[in-house]
Amino acid sequence: MAADMNKTVKVGIISCSGEEMAEGTISRSAVRRVLEVLRPHDAVTLCLPLFLAGNEGERNFARTHPTITVDGCDKLCARLGTEKHGGPVARSLVVSEIVGDGIAGCSRSLRTHTAADEQAIALVADRIAVEIDSLLEAGDA
């Protein structure tokens, strides 16, 4: 990790917006769970569309803090966009890889939330939390 990283103990999480697919909904829900329940004091989220659209506040945070990108699919919009505008990411997660075949029973809409969605969200959220802990323990945050 770059030596000039801000020493404030916060990790930036950048989630897929993924309106087209269930993986996007799972990405955003998992990130919310991390922020509100699992690691509320250790992470913040950056708005991917705002980040990509050129908001300097969002980009500056990504340049000075470690980031975890959570992409829905292998297009990797969050990772590639972050690397282009904010520098290297500390961790890159892909929902479709974490959830695997379990994604088949998931929904794009929270209104039709099922047990499969809940399982997928928990799986991804737990993995994000593990990566945050890993960064904090390594002193990268």
Next chain:
Amino acid sequence: MADRPDKVCLALLVSGDEAAVARVRSHQCVTIDGCGKACAQKNVEIAGGNVAGAVQVARTLTKHRGVQPGDGSELTEEGWQMAREIAEAVVDEAAAAGGEQVA
């Protein structure tokens, strides 16, 4: 009007994905923005798409002062009611636009 509207990932569009750009250029678009920064509307316009209708969730919230819609993780029943209201606004915008829509 097309039988089914379609959706485009905003991040994919902003990233310059050729297929996403082509879709917003070849269809009438209805954008749905969460806040006044209007990322969806602005980026469809930047991509050369035609924004036939623009809906902002924040505007709907101002019509329901005192209502507790929930949070980023979970909507309350009032929040779902507002979501339905916004969905109806999107349908109205799409109907007014005619042709095929993406949002």
